[in-house]
Structures are given as structure tokens and as C-alpha cells.
Amino acid sequence: MGDVKLEHVTKRYADVTAVDDMNLDIRDGEFVTLVGPSGCGKSTTLETIAGLTIPTEGTITIADREVTNLPPKDRGIAMVFQNIALFPHMDVYDNISFGLRLRDFDKEEIERRVERATEILQIQGMLDRMPEEMSGGQRQRVAIGRAIVREPEVFLMDEPLANLDAKLRVHMRTELQRLHKELDTTIIYVTHDQAEAMTMSDRIAVLNEGQLQQIAAPLTCYNEPANRFVAGFIGSPSMNFLEGELTADGITTDDFAVEFDVAALDGYGPGDDVTLGVRPEDVHLEENADELAHPTTPFPAQNDVIEPMGDEIFVYLIVHDLEGGGQEGAVTERDPDEQVLMSVDPDADVEMDARVQIVFDRSRLHLFDTRTGDAITHGLVQPASGVDQRAQGAESEGDD
Amino acid sequence: MVSTVGVVYVVGVTVLFFFWVYGIYAFARDLRHRYLPAIRAYLEQRRDDAEATRAEEEREEREQQLY
Numbered sequence: 001m002g003d004v005k006l007e008h009v010t011k012r013y014a015d016v017t018a019v020d021d022m023n024l025d026i027r028d029g030e031f032v033t034l035v036g037p038s039g040c041g042k043s044t045t046l047e048t049i050a051g052l053t054i055p056t057e058g059t060i061t062i063a064d065r066e067v068t069n070l071p072p073k074d075r076g077i078a079m080v081f082q083n084i085a086l087f088p089h090m091d092v093y094d095n096i097s098f099g100l101r102l103r104d105f106d107k108e109e110i111e112r113r114v115e116r117a118t119e120i121l122q123i124q125g126m127l128d129r130m131p132e133e134m135s136g137g138q139r140q141r142v143a144i145g146r147a148i149v150r151e152p153e154v155f156l157m158d159e160p161l162a163n164l165d166a167k168l169r170v171h172m173r174t175e176l177q178r179l180h181k182e183l184d185t186t187i188i189y190v191t192h193d194q195a196e197a198m199t200m201s202d203r204i205a206v207l208n209e210g211q212l213q214q215i216a217a218p219l220t221c222y223n224e225p226a227n228r229f230v231a232g233f234i235g236s237p238s239m240n241f242l243e244g245e246l247t248a249d250g251i252t253t254d255d256f257a258v259e260f261d262v263a264a265l266d267g268y269g270p271g272d273d274v275t276l277g278v279r280p281e282d283v284h285l286e287e288n289a290d291e292l293a294h295p296t297t298p299f300p301a302q303n304d305v306i307e308p309m310g311d312e313i314f315v316y317l318i319v320h321d322l323e324g325g326g327q328e329g330a331v332t333e334r335d336p337d338e339q340v341l342m343s344v345d346p347d348a349d350v351e352m353d354a355r356v357q358i359v360f361d362r363s364r365l366h367l368f369d370t371r372t373g374d375a376i377t378h379g380l381v382q383p384a385s386g387v388d389q390r391a392q393g394a395e396s397e398g399d400d
Numbered sequence: 401m402v403s404t405v406g407v408v409y410v411v412g413v414t415v416l417f418f419f420w421v422y423g424i425y426a427f428a429r430d431l432r433h434r435y436l437p438a439i440r441a442y443l444e445q446r447r448d449d450a451e452a453t454r455a456e457e458e459r460e461e462r463e464q465q466l467y
Contacts, residue, residue: 052462073465081463099467146467156466 001063002076002153002186003028004049009058011044011210018044020210022058026188031180032215033189035197036207037233042190043158045207049188050079050156063153078147079156082163084139086131086146092118093127096145113149120182121145121175137168144179154186161196173199194234198222206230228373231277231366237314240283240340242276243370250380251276251367255319256299258365260380268369268376275373277366280314283342286357294362294381303354304339308346315342315350317358 006024010017019041026032034042047053049060051072060068067075078099086095094101096117100110118124121141131139140160147155157176161169177200180187191197197204198218205215206229214226218234225231231239244253248270250260262270289295301317320338342358344350367376 050466052459052466071465072462077466079463079466085463085467098464102464102467150467 001028003061003063004154004186004188005061006045006049007059007061009045009048009055009060011041011048011053012056017210019048019055022210022212024205024212024215026186029184029186031177031187031189031200031202033191033197033201033204034207035191035194035204035233036213038192040207041210042192042207044210046079046156046158046188046190049154050077051075076153077156078150078152078154079158080140080143080147080160082159084136084143084160084163086139086142088131091128091130092123092134092142092145095131095142096127096149099146099150110149113151114145117145117148120148120179135168136164137172140164140172141175144176148179148183152185154188155183157187157189159191160189162191162193169193169196176200194236198234204234206233208233224375224378225277225366226375228275228277228368228375231368231375235279237280237341237343239277239279239366241368242278242319242340244274244276246270246272246274256297258296258360258362258380260362265367265376273370274376275368275370277368278340278360279364280341280343282361282364283317283340284359284361285342285344285348286359289359292359292361295359296362296365298357298359301340301356301358303350303352303356306350306352311346313344313346313348313350315344316340317342317356319358 004024004026006022009019009022011019022041022045024032024045034045036042044053048055049062051067051070051074054069058068059066062075062077072079087098090098093114096114097110100113105113114127115124118127121144123138123141123145126134126138126142131142134142140163143160160176161172164172173196176187176189180200189196189200201218203215204218204221206213206221208229214221214230216224216226221230221234225234228241232241242253242255244251246262246265246268247257248262250258250262251274253276258276262268268274284292284295286298289298299319301319303315304318305316307314307316317340318338319340340358350356362381363379365380366378367380368374369376
């Protein structure tokens with residue numbers, strides 16, 4: 001049983017609170033990734049689970065046993081570090097078997113476990129090599145092998161791919177997924193790379209300033225972010241945010257309005273400041289509005305910067321104060337807060353400085369409280385009905 | 401009758417006395433503001449280094465428990 005539970009875990013360093021009242025319940029065999037920007041407390045959280053740091057408050061339970069103050073060796077866990085940390089004077093076999101020899105395992109058992117680990121990691125022919133003779137990816141595999149042979153209840157991984165080049169990182173991502181499938185052990189993984197988090201995890205825990213923002217399946221975090229931070233952090237390129245105000249008929253901003261049933265929003269009404277969130281792939285040119293089940297009313301924008309990416313084109317649009325700008329190409333404002341990023345197909349006909357009409361996919365719009373940042377609703381198809389409206393929107397699309 | 405030699409002697413002794421006193425004063429001042437703080441900083445640094453080394457060794461030992 002490799003379930004891990006953190007209850008009200010807090011870690012303070014002098015004036016800084018690195019982890020603030022963290023509650024996590026990780027199930028046996030789950031792959032959970034702690035993700036967030038630098039300094040958000042993800043590594044400190046992992047270190048409290050590992051026993052490298054003792055929390056100031058709270059309790060940590062691993063496999064139904066409280067381990068808050070136990071040393072790392074008594075927690076039934078193994079950890080893979082970012083810096084790999086192989087012993088340079090030991091060959092691969094000795095590095096992998098180090099932990100077992102330290103615990104006085106008999107030779108036959110050590111050989112059996114090392115053989116199994118090297119088989120899983122496909123490094124069988126390298127047992128007598130020294131670390132300096134291996135590539136970064138191979139060294140990282142040895143470090144993972146060192147953790148595997150321990151047969152722990154929980155694997156902890158602290159940005160193990162951060163020092164690898166981009167191509168190898170993508171390859172190792174699939175290797176780790178395969179490893180998880182094969183071992184079926186709980187893995188708690190820390191990364192600041194949201195692509196790693198999205199692709200490998202059963203659930204991701206998004207952290208900011210030491211606090212847990214949301215823990216959910218990757219697609220839930222993407223489609224139904226709990227707040228504006230999660231919405232902005234998950235997804236690349238980031239979600240567009242447009243501030244506005246609720247009216248009796250919907251939301252209005254300086255530049256456009258989206259009508260929906262405001263009365264259906266729980267606890268919000270006309271006059272409240274809200275922020276509309278829309279992902280770049282949910283911004284469309286008016287000519288493509290027919291493909292959408294629930295397009296908004298078109299509104300004008302002007303192409304500012306165009307970035308061809310190969311498989312798609314990113315178009316930075318200026319939406320603010322176009323009416324006063326008059327002629328095409330006359331807009332000079334370049335405030336990033338007043339830009340909307342649109343992602344279009346690579347064969348789309350887009351020109352720099354051209355005036356266009358754009359629509360949003362209503363079923364993919366998000367509404368946040370401007371003051372608190374909390375999500376109010378996801379999907380603004382008529383009628384609005386709370387944060388789980390996405391599912392209803394999807395159903396009605398299916399009916400169409 | 402004040403002789404020239406006497407005047408030179410008194411002036412010389414006075415000048416020497418001044419520098420002697422100033423030397424004692426300067427040493428006391430340097431001791432207070434330079435040497436003692438430097439010694440204190442050196443000892444503190446040594447203590448901090450020892451503490452950092454101990455913490456690093458402890459951390460390394462704990463990390464090795466996770467290998």
C-alpha cells in the first residue's frame with residue numbers, strides 16, 4: 001500500500017512560509033505530479049515527504065503509517081534527484097546496488113534485483129561502465145535503477161529530467177510512463193515543466209506561493225481550472241484574460257460583450273467585476289464561426305504580430321480601442337494586457353495589421369472573479385448554470 | 401635663565417609624549433573597531449562554515465538513505 005497523505009503540512013523558514021497548510025491524499029499506484037513556478041514550494045513539499053525536511057506543522061502518512069519525524073531510511077521510499085548524484089568512483093553495478101549493500105542484502109538478492117532493474121531500464125550491457133563513460137540519459141537511468149532495486153512503496157522524483165536536453169527529455173518521459181505501468185508503484189514527481197506534468201500524470205497538483213491551488217486530472221485542470229492562476233499556468237501558450245463587468249445580460253468589457261444568463265450564477269450579479277478567460281485555440285476568425293456550436297457575436301480586432309510555428313500560427317490581436325483608431329493599420333497601442341492571442345491553422349490566410357472579425361467558442365469560455373481569482377463558471381452557453389456547465393454544453397453540442 | 405637646549409628638550413619631550421599618547425589611543429581605537437570585530441567575524445565565519453558543513457553532511461547522509 002503506497003498511499004501518501006499530507007495533512008495540514010506547513011514548513012516555515014524564518015520569515016518565509018515555503019509550504020502553507022498543504023493537504024494531499026495520494027492513492028496507491030497513482031502518478032501524481034507537483035507542478036508550479038520556481039519557489040512555489042513543490043520541492044519543499046517533496047522533501048517533507050522524503051524526510052529531508054521536517055515540517056513545522058502537520059502530519060505525513062505513508063502506507064497508513066505516520067512518518068512525520070522518521071528518518072528517510074525508515075519511510076519505505078526511494079528518491080531520484082535532479083543532479084543524478086551517482087558515485088563517480090563506482091561502476092554502474094555498484095551504483096545501482098549501493099542502497100542494498102548498505103542494508104546488508106545478500107549477494108544473490110542484490111544480483112536478482114539489479115538484473116531486473118537493468119532489464120526494465122534497458123541498460124544490461126553497461127554494468128561495468130563508470131558514470132563518466134555514460135550519457136546524461138544513461139546516467140539518469142542508472143539513478144532510477146538505484147531507486148527501483150529498493151522496491152519502495154513510493155518513488156519520489158525531483159525534476160529528474162531537468163538536466164537533460166529537450167529531445168532526451170521527451171524520450172525519458174515515455175520511459176517513465178512505461179516504468180510506472182510496469183512497476184505499478186506510487187510516484188510523486190516534481191517539475192516546473194507543465195508538459196511533463198500533463199503527459200505523465202494521473203493527477204497534477206498545481207502549487208503557488210506554498211499553497212495547493214488545484215489537484216485533479218490533467219485535462220480537468222486544463223478544461224476546468226479552479227482559479228485564474230491554474231488557468232494561466234496550465235496550457236501553452238497561456239490563456240487570454242479580459243477584464244469586464246457583469247451586466248443583467250452577460251459580461252461586458254471595453255471592447256465587446258458576451259450575453260448569457262447571469263441570474264444562473266451563484267453569488268454573482270450585475271456590477272460585479274469578472275475576468276473572462278479564453279484559450280488561444282478557442283479564439284476563431286469569423287469565417288470559421290460556422291464550425292462552432294456556440295460562437296459569440298463577432299467583434300473587431302487587428303492582427304499585430306504573427307508567429308508561424310509550423311503546425312499552427314499564433315496571431316497576437318489588438319482588440320482595444322479599434323473604433324477610435326479609424327483606418328486599418330492605425331492602431332499603435334501595444335499593451336500586452338489588451339492583446340488576445342489566437343491560434344489558427346497553418347494554412348490560414350492571416351496578414352500583419354489586417355482588420356479581422358473574431359469570435360470565441362462560448363462553450364470554452366471561463367469566468368473568474370477578478371478580486372479573488374476563483375473560477376465562477378466554465379462555458380457560457382445559454383443558459384449558464386454553474387461551474388459544471390461544460391458537461392452540459394458538450395451534451396447539447398452532441399445533440400446538435 | 402632658559403637656555404635653547406632646555407627649550408628644545410621640553411619641546412622634544414612634549415612632541416614625543418604626544419605621539420606616545422596618540423599611539424596608545426590609536427591602538428585602543430583600532431583594537432575596538434578593527435581587530436576585535438575582525439576576530440569576532442572570523443570566529444563567527446568559522447562557526448557558520450562548520451555548521452554549513454555539518455548540515456551539508458547531514459543532508460548528504462539523509463539523501464544517501466534514499467538511494
